Structures are given as structure tokens and as C-alpha cells.
Amino acid sequence: ARDAGTGAEAEWRGRLDTLYARVRGDTEALAAPLSAEDQTVQSMPDASPTKWHRAHTTWFFETFILKPNLPGYQVFDEDFGYVFNSYYEAVGPRHPRPSRGLLSRPGVAAVTDYRAHVDLAMHALIKVRERDVADLVIMGLHHEQQHQELLLTDIKHAFSLSPIDPVYCEHERAPETTTPVAPVNWQPLEAGIHEIGWREGDEAFPFCFDNELPRHEALIRKVAIADRPVSNGEFMAFIEDGGYRRHELWLSEGWATVNRLGWEAPAYWRRDEDGWSVFTLHGRKRVDPNEPVCHVSWFEAAAYAQWAGHRLPSEFEWEFAAACLPAGDALPDGPRPHPERLRPGMRQDVWEWTMSPYSPYPGYRAQDGAIGEYNGKFMINQMVLRGRSCATPAGHDRISYRNFFPTDARWQFSGIRLATDL
Amino acid sequence: ARDAGTGAEAEWRGRLDTLYARVRGDTEALAAPLSAEDQTVQSMPDASPTKWHRAHTTWFFETFILKPNLPGYQVFDEDFGYVFNSYYEAVGPRHPRPSRGLLSRPGVAAVTDYRAHVDLAMHALIKVRERDVADLVIMGLHHEQQHQELLLTDIKHAFSLSPIDPVYCEHERAPETTTPVAPVNWQPLEAGIHEIGWREGDEAFPFCFDNELPRHEALIRKVAIADRPVSNGEFMAFIEDGGYRRHELWLSEGWATVNRLGWEAPAYWRRDEDGWSVFTLHGRKRVDPNEPVCHVSWFEAAAYAQWAGHRLPSEFEWEFAAACLPAGDALPDGPRPHPERLRPGMRQDVWEWTMSPYSPYPGYRAQDGAIGEYNGKFMINQMVLRGRSCATPAGHDRISYRNFFPTDARWQFSGIRLATDL
Amino acid sequence: ARDAGTGAEAEWRGRLDTLYARVRGDTEALAAPLSAEDQTVQSMPDASPTKWHRAHTTWFFETFILKPNLPGYQVFDEDFGYVFNSYYEAVGPRHPRPSRGLLSRPGVAAVTDYRAHVDLAMHALIKVRERDVADLVIMGLHHEQQHQELLLTDIKHAFSLSPIDPVYCEHERAPETTTPVAPVNWQPLEAGIHEIGWREGDEAFPFCFDNELPRHEALIRKVAIADRPVSNGEFMAFIEDGGYRRHELWLSEGWATVNRLGWEAPAYWRRDEDGWSVFTLHGRKRVDPNEPVCHVSWFEAAAYAQWAGHRLPSEFEWEFAAACLPAGDALPDGPRPHPERLRPGMRQDVWEWTMSPYSPYPGYRAQDGAIGEYNGKFMINQMVLRGRSCATPAGHDRISYRNFFPTDARWQFSGIRLATDL
Amino acid sequence: ARDAGTGAEAEWRGRLDTLYARVRGDTEALAAPLSAEDQTVQSMPDASPTKWHRAHTTWFFETFILKPNLPGYQVFDEDFGYVFNSYYEAVGPRHPRPSRGLLSRPGVAAVTDYRAHVDLAMHALIKVRERDVADLVIMGLHHEQQHQELLLTDIKHAFSLSPIDPVYCEHERAPETTTPVAPVNWQPLEAGIHEIGWREGDEAFPFCFDNELPRHEALIRKVAIADRPVSNGEFMAFIEDGGYRRHELWLSEGWATVNRLGWEAPAYWRRDEDGWSVFTLHGRKRVDPNEPVCHVSWFEAAAYAQWAGHRLPSEFEWEFAAACLPAGDALPDGPRPHPERLRPGMRQDVWEWTMSPYSPYPGYRAQDGAIGEYNGKFMINQMVLRGRSCATPAGHDRISYRNFFPTDARWQFSGIRLATDL
Ligand SMILES: [Fe+3]
Ligand SMILES: [Fe+3]
Ligand SMILES: [Fe+3]
Numbered sequence A, B, C, D: 001a002r003d004a005g006t007g008a009e010a011e012w013r014g015r016l017d018t019l020y021a022r023v024r025g026d027t028e029a030l031a032a033p034l035s036a037e038d039q040t041v042q043s044m045p046d047a048s049p050t051k052w053h054r055a056h057t058t059w060f061f062e063t064f065i066l067k068p069n070l071p072g073y074q075v076f077d078e079d080f081g082y083v084f085n086s087y088y089e090a091v092g093p094r095h096p097r098p099s100r101g102l103l104s105r106p107g108v109a110a111v112t113d114y115r116a117h118v119d120l121a122m123h124a125l126i127k128v129r130e131r132d133v134a135d136l137v138i139m140g141l142h143h144e145q146q147h148q149e150l151l152l153t154d155i156k157h158a159f160s161l162s163p164i165d166p167v168y169c170e171h172e173r174a175p176e177t178t179t180p181v182a183p184v185n186w187q188p189l190e191a192g193i194h195e196i197g198w199r200e201g202d203e204a205f206p207f208c209f210d211n212e213l214p215r216h217e218a219l220i221r222k223v224a225i226a227d228r229p230v231s232n233g234e235f236m237a238f239i240e241d242g243g244y245r246r247h248e249l250w251l252s253e254g255w256a257t258v259n260r261l262g263w264e265a266p267a268y269w270r271r272d273e274d275g276w277s278v279f280t281l282h283g284r285k286r287v288d289p290n291e292p293v294c295h296v297s298w299f300e301a302a303a304y305a306q307w308a309g310h311r312l313p314s315e316f317e318w319e320f321a322a323a324c325l326p327a328g329d330a331l332p333d334g335p336r337p338h339p340e341r342l343r344p345g346m347r348q349d350v351w352e353w354t355m356s357p358y359s360p361y362p363g364y365r366a367q368d369g370a371i372g373e374y375n376g377k378f379m380i381n382q383m384v385l386r387g388r389s390c391a392t393p394a395g396h397d398r399i400s401y402r403n404f405f406p407t408d409a410r411w412q413f414s415g416i417r418l419a420t421d422l
């Protein structure tokens, strides 16, 4: 039946099945160091409990793939539609986001059961459904990978609020070196009209989200881009130079934010008599000047660029640069809980804020139905980040990828790369 | 000295040791139906996570008894002083109350270890210390019993916010009867000057908190007091008569509260096509008209009294009545998760709001030191409740007991008894 | 008709007419130094614009006296019922209190016309209506006098927020003296059961509000009361002794308020290199140590008493003391914008916080109808102040008078008198 | 030097002097219908009192022109720098914006004196200073014109909150016609690279703000633009079709805003039994279907475009269209308090929201010094509006003009013009 015997079909089914198992397993591996209590807390409305991430990604497969595509599928628990829907208005009402941390039940064990139930059905579905469903499965896996990154950044935020500095996992990295990171090299870009956006048939990146489409032309002006992000050491110079106290470096709303929230350094930094320490998923440690600065907001990125006499790149400049310039030394596979030390290249361990507001590409159309709510409805009052971070899962990033957050968000692994007009 | 061989000494040590073991065990029994996730959540600033209650009561013994009185005692974890101090300014800074639900660690298992560590030391202390420490131990146990009641009311509040109506434990009570509760009998009190407050040497109640002192004279006017609290059935008549929509029944701040919070019934009630259901620790069920109304605020109690043409008793009237009138049929021992059906008597399953603001008694003096913060510093902008509730542990209540909450608090098992001027 | 010819009737009509004219004129005199702009602003929800006070008191006469009692009376403007109703639910909906400062119209000139229109009708009514209406007119005048005091305290609060220290009127007082105020004399009170509340037929005080009734017995214990309020100089000693930084002096909610609002001194005080200055209706000036401390909250009064080793009197102690002890040297007639320097006596230039929550007297019943909302519905979560202040109009105060404000209110001329247990 | 005798110099001085007098007089004419009370109120943090606008624009001339450029100039009042600085950090601290409505002083008369004092000095300066100061004077006048528009929109907002529907001025327009506005004609634009931004030496528009620079190339795609804005009648069809209740038409943040604020129609609209009425500066009137819809937020503009199956133009498309297409029938000179009925053309009576976030043009540099805070520091989280409105003063608009407001702002005369991809 359904000709499972042919080699080509057997092959994609096999590959998809393996991929599904791997990505789903990665989530469980990330959650493994976290106790039931850890998986329950929510530290702010923007963050979610670990067990919610584990269940919501499962709900996504159940709701958008199993229910419409697997005849006879038995929904695990009808209540979960209300509890684990994130923001899909078309799917119905849902538990309010800021109250996710109030729900102790379903508990961690129930979530584990839920995942097993859905995984079983998904493996069955992959065996029998036509190829067209593969695209949806792959989308579900990319969705899960996004939540893997959030799982790490959300628990980091929660742990950072604890007076006892919890450790997610011990650091296995080599001890700190004193070799300073090399100065920035400025890489000029070729001015002109260039194509931007995901390219149909791209073998290196066979998947994209709808916000990377359509591929279209953009005008690139004369500009050079730094060959690496800003380091902690460079950012400390900004702080020492009064960066957080000089209004002329900030946009008006950024300056108001700095003063309202009392910012004096990137998130998780704390000054003591010995200088700066920083809370990480490996526990509290000294700030390493050779790591990329991260957990800065767009406001801080823009202020730093102003102070440095340069600017942030546009997302088009960034993407064009990533297409032309070297990715750099391979970093270890993600998701990892902390950035490596800096080395040159376009592929880094921190997301890079751009000067581009998150707007639809010319001719953009959201997908039909609930899945169309995935990206399109957020295209206002956010800024685009490009690249990836240490917390981004292997296989999830690509040069046309558009990440986006509001201008005051700091809990992602977000850093700064500079550009300069020529 | 330390003549543990004499019978009298052996006896009080033995009794104290047994009492300690029983009360501490009661807490664990109350927490037993709750998962690690359940024990972690905090649903509002006024409520605390179960594991926090379990640890804070333990910290109380460690801080106020073991550290000053048991030579060589090893503090379990120095960080716990910050995490589990509730409100004792004299003991030092502490984790902010509204953020108790953000702490996943120390987890439930660590709290269990903490309790075992302190229990061991406490049993040792009871064996060797002079009699004077017994008073402190007893106070610590009464403190723990207060938190047992809060443990139940706090988890009830948390569960009530869940869309899936969690069940703390199944109900074992007989099915609902249709025999209506008997009408109120009004019990006149003898007017005159009467003594109020805890009586030194009272054998029935060998312990009191400092707010029940000093015993003093109060003027009781001609008044009769109802022989039982208001029932759900009676309160439904108030609702049906537009009680929540008639401004003339409410104090100004009560009316503002009703409108701001959209109150239409006691907490946890919900109206559906079949009438009223109510969320309980046994799950959602129909409102039983023969149970005492509970989870009403002082504002609602006062509005109900206004509607009924009577008033709330003063705390002095209440205490004098409790000294003269029958306690009523013995109710099962507490703490229990839900009130029994109404029967006449002064000893009931719901706390009873009085018209008395929580003020110091004439000549009141708080104890010296940190322990003096226990009661005295809360003597403003709260109203006194008298009696007990189903959630009050056996042996914890007495007629001079003064409970107190702000006028809009509804999450305690708080009900209404009426008085009327003669 | 109506026998206006008899002397007795002519006399009370004449006296009432004169009294009406005087009180109404006093309001206009208080508003006279204020520009149209001054009369328009509202600095906080608790305060009201001057023109609102002028119009609301007029609306009171129109609504409660003219409309029901003067046949053919033409309402000045039907919209005013909505705009100038303060809190009478029974009279209908009204403009929200916090938004009174958003209304530029009706303007000051329209309010002046409104007052003239109502005054004309009131004089007509006083000429023709039976004696029974006199009580209502007198109540309306006492209401207007309460608003005269608020007019001063409200504009003081508004001016205090201005960076340019506006002056309401210049000070005409003699220059500061260096003679220090005499130390407190403690006046013992006779213990026993004493009558409290307004006495029917009291010739000195022919009027009272319903909250002063019924006269009833109260138990006074052995106590002495200070012969004068606390001075600025004495309060400065409290500040210098760390009064605002020592948690043990404060009730829990008071301590939270001090820290939330950053209080370091009474309202309107500011510390500079020369010591303390204070904003007054005469402009900013040095704090005079011989004036009574004022603009303190109940929390501050209670903390001061704790620091001084005494306590606040109960309102019954205060009233009994006022009945027995000398009023003191006559102070100039009010309303005046600032307290005189201290002298001994019970009749002072600052309201005196008591330890009594504002509760109904035993047997209290609010009047029927809308006017019953005047006092009764505020009897919760406020504390009683006794006496009077410099801003209280002549003829408005009496020893049974109960003023009341929440525990954090500071914008009234509120001070501290101590009592001490014997 | 200073050769005032030559004709050319006399001419520019004369023209500048006349222009100064006219613009300054226009402000006073706009304020003339407003009483002292009207000029004092502030209805929200985004709006300012009329007298503040009158004084702040005066402070701008005093601070940026007279003090540095007119030797011997006497500052009118040193305090005004604190009170009337809007947002210039470089000039020093200032009165908090949300509290402008708390200041009754300086009053309207003092502001009038201030204006006279500065006008006298400005006329003197215009007579004697070199030509270079003319640019600054012209900038000051454009600044004043911006505040003229705000003066109207701010008082409209304040009046709209009044329960008595104040009238700013009577309407003089012809009675409503039943001739419906003509259907939209779609005007195709020529695709390609076009120049955008203010053109140096443009005789029609001899002035621009720094945010219109530098002129630069932009890529215009195949698009057609509507020949007129959306009408009230068309917008009513959106409302009737459930526009405000269909989540799929809204961006996520827009949908949250609609629900949070309860929007059901444009600002100032109210539905009654006869349909829609709207509050205007001429008082409340029926909604005229042939007027342009206005007082819509960017969220509403975007939702309407989604519903209509089109989109908003980019600011580049708009500017290029304005350069190519007819301006339309001349509308009467502004500032006027209400839009005329619709007619085709690019020059309209409502500002037109674009899909362009307010970002710096490539190579943008803010001016040095405090004046550089004028525009640049607001270039984030706002959207560009193009065109003008009825409230825009004559001579103030130009096709390169960039207005900007946050996505939820509705109190400007902001409307919608559609574009459609070809
Ligand atoms: Fe998701
Ligand atoms: Fe406790
Ligand atoms: Fe009033």
C-alpha cells in the first residue's frame, strides 16, 4: 500500500522519521537538567515555563498535523487546546500568556505522556501520509527548534532572578585565556541592487518561514561591515565612558527606558568590588572580555553604535554580507547555553540587531488559515535580528532567517555587529 | 538541673516531643497530595507556594529556637535565611513576597531534607533544654498551624485559577441532603462590663498570641447574636435580591471594590444555566444551600448585614458570646478542606467577620525582639475575624483568638454571623 | 400669610439669611486670590479644583434644598448635576472624581453666575419656607465650610507641585521668635464611664453631623494627655534620630508606605544646606520649630508616638479631655492658610490624629435618602482626627466633631497630640 | 556690513519680519476662542495645555535664537527654562510632560506678556543680525506652526472628554450635501529608482527639517495609489462588516489594543439610535460619509487596508506619487478645525498613514547641539504619515515632509490612503 517499497519514498520517510526523532529528543535533552519545579515557573509575561514549551510544541503537531491528517487520531486531552495554544486566534480562546506560571497541572509527567502519545502518532503519520505532509512536519520541527532556544533563554531569565544563582549545567570549556580578540576588520560590500530573501530550490537551506519571502531586490549602498560582533571588552569601554549616562547617545525612548529600568550594563551583569560578574546558565562568573557582548537591547546596540561613530547594518546589508563573506571557524553545534569566545566570521554565537524594523517584504502574503498567524501578525514595532546564537539548534539557522524582538528585549542572546558608511 | 529522670520533667518533654512530631507531621500530610509543581506556584502576592510554607515554618524553628538555644547547631543552608524569612525586618533582608513563586529552587526534595534536619535538632533540643524553651516551641507549633491553614487556602486559590479544575482530594462526605438548615435563633447577651482577652492560667487554652493580651474590661451593650452563621441559601437570597447591584447596601470603598473587581457572588462561585457551582478543594460542585457561606470579604459581610437589617457583632460581643453560649455539635477535627453543613453553635467551620478593626488592646505591648513583629505591626487597616474554620488545625482555636484580614480579602474560609441591637 | 410679622420668626429668618450670606461670602473670599487658571487645576484624585468646590457646594443647595423645597425653582443648568455631584449614588451618575481637572468648562465666570443664581433662590427660600428647612440650610452651610477647608488644602497641594513656588497670599505674621515652646504638661483624665457624642440641646454647638450620634457611654482608662500638639522642633528630633529609617518604629503598612513614597519628613518639607524649608500658602519658608508639626500621615503620627514612648489618644479620650481641659488662648478666626505658633490648650491649629478607626457609634443610623451618604458610607479603613485646624472656618468646630482620613493622607493640616497610659 | 540700506537686504529683513509677525499672530488667533481655563487643562500625557504651547514656542525663540544671538537680551524669567523646555536634554532638566496640566502659573496673562517680550526682541534681532540667523528664525516659525496644529488637536482631545460637548468655534460650512464622493481612481506609478527627500534649492519649498535629508535613491515597485483618502462612508462599511471584531484583519498588537481600549470606531465617534455622531471642534454632529475618515490609528489604517484587499503605501511611494500626480482642488488655507468633504488629489485635509517605520534616511546626520534633538532621537517605534491635514498651517506642508506618530495614536487628523500592488 502506498508504495512504501520504492527506494526514494522509503528514503524521505526514513530521513523525516529520524529528523523528527532527533529534534524531539533534543527538546527532552534540554529539559533534562531541570526539575519539575524548574519546569513550572514563569518569570515574566514574555517567558514561558519549560513544561509549557514541551507541551505547546507537541500541541502544534497535534493541532496542525495530526488532527487534520491522521484519520482516527485520538486527541490526548481536549483541555490542552486551551492550555497550550500560544497565540492562534483562529484556533480559539486560550489561557492568558502572563498566567502560564500559575498552572501546576498538567504536570511534568503528564507532559511527558503527552509527548509520547503524539510522537507515536507522528511516527505513524510519517509512515503513511503522502509527501505533502512532510512540509508541515518540517515546519513543526523548525517551530520546535525555536522553542528550544526560548526554553534556554526563558529558564536563564527565571534563574537569574533567584538569590541563590542556580546552575543549569556546569561549564566544560577551557579556562579563560588572556589572548585578546583581534581588532575588527571592516569588510566593504559591493554597492548595487542585490537579491534578498530565501531562494527557491536552495539546497543548503531547503526550508524557510514565510517572512523570508518573496525574494526581491534591494538597494545596497556603499558600506563596510565588521568581521565580528562587539566584544564584552569593547562594551566595557562604552560603559566606562559613561555610555549609560549620556543622553546624547540614545534615542529618546531608549533614554527613557534606561532611566525607568535603571540599566547600567547588559542584562545579567553585576558590578562588585572586583569588576563585572555575569549570571550564566553555568552559574555566576567573571565577565570574559573576549566573549561577544550579549543580552543587550536594540536601544543599547544603537547607543553603542552611536558612541563608536558607526551604525547598525540594515538586514539587507547583513544578508548580502553573509552571502559574500566567510562564515568563520565552525562553532560547536547548538543549542548550547553560553557563547564561545569571539572569532571572525558571519556565523556567530549571538544574534545581531539590525537597523531594520520588522516589516513585510514587498509582495509578502501570510499563509492561509491559522498557520498564517505564525509570523505576519507580528510585523510592527519590532526590530530584525540576523544570524543565530549559541542557543540556536543545529540546522535551524540560515542567512535569510529573520528573527525579531521589541527594542527593549534583552533576554535573548542578542549582540551587536557594526557597519559603517563608506 | 537537667534532671531528666524525674517523672514530671520526663512527662512534659515527652508530651512536647509528641506534640512537635504530630504538628510537623500534619503539615507533611497536608502537602502530600500536592506534586512538586503544585508546591511551587504562587497565585497572588498574598498567597505562598506550599513548599515555601513548609520551609518557612522550619526556618522559624531554626532561627528563633535552634540558633539561639542549641549549642553547636549547624545551619542547614545560610541562604535560606534570605529565602524563607517572611516579614521579620529585625532578622534582615528577604526575598520579596510577590516573587516567591519565581523560585524553583530550593525544590521540594531540598525542603524535605531541610525539615528532617531541623526536626532532628528540635527533638534533641527538647530532650536537653530547660522548660523555658517549651513556650517558644509551642509558639513555633502554633505558627506552623497557622501556615497549615494558609497552605490549604493558598493552594485552593491557585487551583481555582486553573481552567481544568484540579482536585486536591476527593470528598468523602455523605451525599447532599435536602433537609434545610434551621432558622436562626437569636441569643441575647447580658449587657454590662465584661472581661475580654486571654486569661492567664486558662487550662483549656494554655497558649495565646500577644495580640490577645492584656485581658481587659469591655462594655457590652444590649445585643443578641445569631446561633449560627449565614448559610449559602440565605446568601443566595441576597444575590437574587440584587445585593451586588444596590449601592445603598455597601460602604463606599466596598461598592468601588465590587465594581472594580466585578464581584457578583462569593469567591469561587460561578453561575451557569443550572444555577451556582463553586470551586472547592474537592473539585467543582453545586453550591449547597445548607453549608455556611464562605469566601466572602468583609465588605460583603457588611453589605449582607445591612440588607438583612442587622449588623456584624463586635469582637468583644463575639468573645463574650463564645464564653456564654454553647459551642455546638462537635465538628470533625481539622484541618479539613471544606466546611460541613451548618448546625447551631459558636464553634463553626468558617471564620466570622466582626465589625471590629484590628487594634491593640489597651496596654498592649509587643514582645521584644524580632518575635515582636509577629502580630503587632499589622494592627491597622484590617478587620478582626473570630472563631475558626474547617481549615484550622485541631487544638489551634480558642475563644480569645484574633484573626485579621483586610476588608477585601476573600481567599480565607471567611463567613458571616449576624448580631442585632435589642 | 406665613406670619412673617412675628418677631421670633423674623429673627431666625434674619439670622439664617445673614449666616447664609456670610458663609457663602467666605468661600468667595478664599477663592479671590486664585486666578481662573488656579481654580481649574486638580493635582491628585483626592483633591478638587477650586471652581469645582465653589460649584459643588452650590449644587448641594440646589439639589437637596431648592429643588424639593422651593416651588417654581428653575435649575440653573441640567448638566451640572452630572458635573458637580461628588459621591451621591442616589442622585445619579457623575463625572469621575480623578477627572475633575480635565474640565475647563463650566469656567470660573459660569460658576460665579451659578452661585449668584442659587444664592438669590436661597434668600427667597429662607424668607418663605417653614422652620424645618432651616436645619437643611444649616447643614448645607456646614458642608460648604468643610469644602472651604478642602479648598485651601487642595490648592496648597497643587501649588506645592509647581517648580516656581506660587504664593497664595503673603504672610502678615510677626517675624519668627526664638522663644521656644514650653515643654508638654501631661493632663491626667478621670477614669470611668463617660458620655461621648453630640449632646441634644447643646447650646454651644447647635448642630452636628450624623456620625457624632448617638451619644453613648465609653470606658475611659487611666491616661494622661499632652496639653499641646507636637512641635516641629520635636519632630525634627525624631527625624534626626533616624525616625524614618528605623523599621521598628513603624507598622508594617506604614513602613511599606515610607519606602514606596520615599518619605523622609512631613509633606512639603525639603532639606537643603541650611536645614529644612517648607512650602506653605505664603510661599516657601524655613521650618519654624515652634509651630505644630503638620501634614503628617497617621503612619507618621503613630511612629512618632512609638519613638516618644507614648501613644495616640483614642477619640473618646480626646473628646473627654476636650470637655474637661482648657481650650487655650483664643487663636485668630479661621479659615487661615497657616498654623500659628504653639500654645497650650485643646483647641489648636492642626487636626490631631487619634488611634481610633472611624467606625459607627453604637446604634448609629445614617439619615434616609441621598443625604445619608454624607458620612456613613465612609466608615471603614480611615482613622479619626479630632479638633480643628487653622483652615477650619470659624463656627465649624466642636468637641464632638469627627474628622477622618486614610492612614497615608498628608495633605490636610494634620498633626499629633500624645497620650500616655498611667 | 549691516548695510541695511541696500534693497536686497531690506527686502529679506522685511519679508522675515512680516512672516514672523504673521505666524506668531496665527498662534494667538487660534488661542483666542479659548478661555484661561481652557488654556490650562491637559487631557493626557501626549497633549499639552494651550498656554504651554504658546509659551514653549516662545521659549524656543528665546533659547535658541535670542540668548545666543542678541547681545544684551534680557531673559524674561529664568524659571521658564525649566517649565517650557519640552524635551531638549542638552538644555537641562525640565518639568515632567505628564504634569504640564498641574501648573496654573505662569498664567495666560503672563504668557501673553512673555510672547510680547520675545516678539519685541525678535523684531530687533531681525533688524540687525546677519542673514545666517534667518534660517534659525524660519526654523522657529516652522516649529511654531507644528505647535499650532497640536494646539488644535490637543484642545479637541480635552474637549472630547467633557460631558457637555464644548464648542471651539461654530461651523461656517455649507450644509451637508447628498452627492456621494466619487469612487477611487487608481493611479499607477512608474517603477524604478527615484530620488526621494528634500531637494536643495527647491524654490517651492525653501525649508526642510533634517529628517527629510539627505535626498537619496529609492526603489519603487509596480504599484498604483488611490487618488483620494478613504471616506467616512467607506469606513462605516468596514465597521458594519465587523471590522473591529475580526482578529484576522489586525496585527497582533493592534488586536490587543482594540480589545484593551474597547475601540469600535474612530476616535470621537459615538453610536446612538440614529447611527454615528462625532465630536468635532464645532461641537457634536452626524458623521458625514463624504468627509475623509480621520482620527484613526495606524493599526486601524492597516486593518482597513487588509479588509479592503489592498495595503498602505510606503512613504517613498507616497512622495513619488505626490511629485507626479495632481495636488487636487485647492483647499482653503489652514489651520482649520475640521476637514472639508473629499475631492480627488494628493493634497488633502487628513494626514495619511504609510507602511513605513520612521527611520533615518541613508546617511542621515542630526544637527549638532540641542537642536539636533528636534527629530533624530524619535526615529524608532513610530510610523510615518505624509501629506498634511486641515489643521496644518498654510505654508507648512511639502511633499518631502515626514510626520510621525506611534501606531496607537489617534488624536491627530490622521486618515488612510490605499495603494495596491500591480
Ligand atoms: Fe510556538
Ligand atoms: Fe509565618
Ligand atoms: Fe461635598
Ligand SMILES: [Fe+3]
Binding pocket: D056, D086, D143, D147
Ligand atoms: Fe516643540
